[in-house]
Amino acid sequence: MTALxxxxxxxIDRLGDDLEKLSRQIHDNPELCYEEVKAAAWLTDFLAGQGFKVERALAGIETAFRATIETGEGPTVAILCEYDALPAIGHACGHNAIATAGAGAGAGLAAVRDKLPKGRIHVIGTPAEEGGGGKVKLIQAGVFTDVDAAMMVHGFDQWVGHMDLLGIVRVGFEFTGKAAHASADPWEGVNALDGAVQTYNNVSMLRQQVRPDARIHGIITHGGAAPNIIPEFAAAIFYVRSLNLDYMWELQKRVIACAEGAAKATGCTLKVIAHNDTVYEPMKRNETLLGAFRANLTALGITEAPPLVDRLGSSDVGNVSQVIPTIQPLMKIAPDNTPIHSRAFEAAAVSPLARAGTLAAAKAMAMTTLDLLAEPALVKRAHDEFKGAK
Ligand SMILES: [Zn+2]
Ligand SMILES: [Zn+2]
Structure with a gap:
């Protein structure tokens, strides 16, 4: 390892206690999509304290930020943070650790800023990964236009360099029927809940006929007001995912057809609410950046687990990977076989294992950023690969 x-x-090791405190603070105050006011304030205060120039409310998004260190004309590298939580189960995706790893990487680089090669380092705070598409809005606002490469890490139960990401589109359904007394005059009613339940069942049957990389899943969000009233309103929302965007759109049509059939069968009227403005795109792989990150992981004494086979998620970092070379390696912050979005993962996200994983990931990202600043040819290779890949 070089002296730098x-x-x-x-x-980063010297900041270990401060970073763990930051991680715990965010973890113990879970905030949902676009409401991450406290997390954004703690992260920007920390980065300002490390000597970063901080822009809050980036691109008009209250909880987005950009912290910058500039040492002259050279490559621009972005390290991305996420810090939103999930409804009901808090930081069960471990975004507190993602934020801390990003802030820690920035702090490690800031500590040697006088010796850094020329370039620009951004730590970008990207809100609302769990559904609101913060990165999609930041891309649209041009935040990534001048960035040469981006990286972030995500918590997991293993160290893995690359995870494929599925494209995802959300679609909601509202069924309107007619209220009636469920005992006295049920034949006068039109049951909106039946429309939602039938949609759910239709989608369950559709699921067997889709390709193995597709995922469709939904919940009923409104199911009526009281058992003695035939429900006049019911609603459901489904997520439709695939590695292939064309197939994702085809499946979305078939899911909508499931709801249309249910509406016809039950006599309800249907309103389709397509959330097509926050589509998450698949991850475009960048072996050049991955190779640099992996070499640094190895230098830190970390061994990667075998490649993932069928564990697939979705993230708006996929959209970033479609506009600039980007990686999102997975850092081990939980015991083996702990699924993300579980209560066990929420507990693990502030464990000693999470501290160790987060600090190691911060180091690997800082070292990879240094590689990119020191070697513009590496940035060029990443770009050439990006242009050639589909
Ligand atoms: Zn998640
Ligand atoms: Zn996540």
């Missing part, structure tokens, strides 16, 4: 990398690693 050793200095970065030492700086």
């Amino acid at each position: 990398k050793t200095a970065i690693v030492g700086a």
Whole structure:
């Protein structure tokens, strides 16, 4: 390891207690999509304290931010943070650890800023990954236009360099029927809940006939007011995912057809609410960036688990990967076989294992950022690969 990398690693280790405190603070105050006011404030205060120039409410999004260190004309590298939580189960996706790893990587680089090669480092706070598409809005606002490469890490139960991401589109359904007394005059009613239940069942049957990389899943969000009233209103929302965007759109049509059939069968009227403005795109792989990150992981003494076979998620970092070379390696912050979005993962996200994983990921990202600043040819290779890939 070079002297500069050793200095970065030492700086992140010295900040270990502060970073763990930051992670715990965010974890213990879970905030949903676009409401991450406290997390954004704590992260920007921390980064400002490390010498970053901080822009809050980036692109008019209250909880987005950009923290920058500039050492001259050279490559621009972005390290991305996420910090939103899930409804009901808090930080069960471990975004507190993602935010801390990003802030820690930035702090490690800031500690050696006088010795850094020329370039620009951004730590970008990207809100609302769990459904609101914060990165989609930041892309649309041009935040990534001048960025040469981006990286972030996500918590997991293993160290893995690359995870394929499925494209995802959301579609909601509202059924309107007619209220009636469920005992005295049920034949006078039109049951909106039946429309929602029948849609759910139709989708369950559709699921057997789809390709193995597709995922369709939904919940009923409104199911009536009281058992003695035939429900006049019911609603459901479904997520439709595939590695292939064309197939995702085809499946969305088939899911809508499931709802249309249910509406016809039950006599309800149907309103389709397509959330086509926050589609998450599949992850475009970048072996050049991955190779640099992996070499740094190895230098830190970390061994990767075998490649993932069928564990697939979705994220708006996929959209970033479609506009610039991007990686999202997975860091081990939980015991083996702990699924994300579980209560066990929520507990693990502030464990000693999470502290160790988060600090190691911060070091690997800082070292990879240093590689990119020091070697513009590496940035060019990443771009050439990006242009050639589909
Ligand atoms: Zn998640
Ligand atoms: Zn997540």
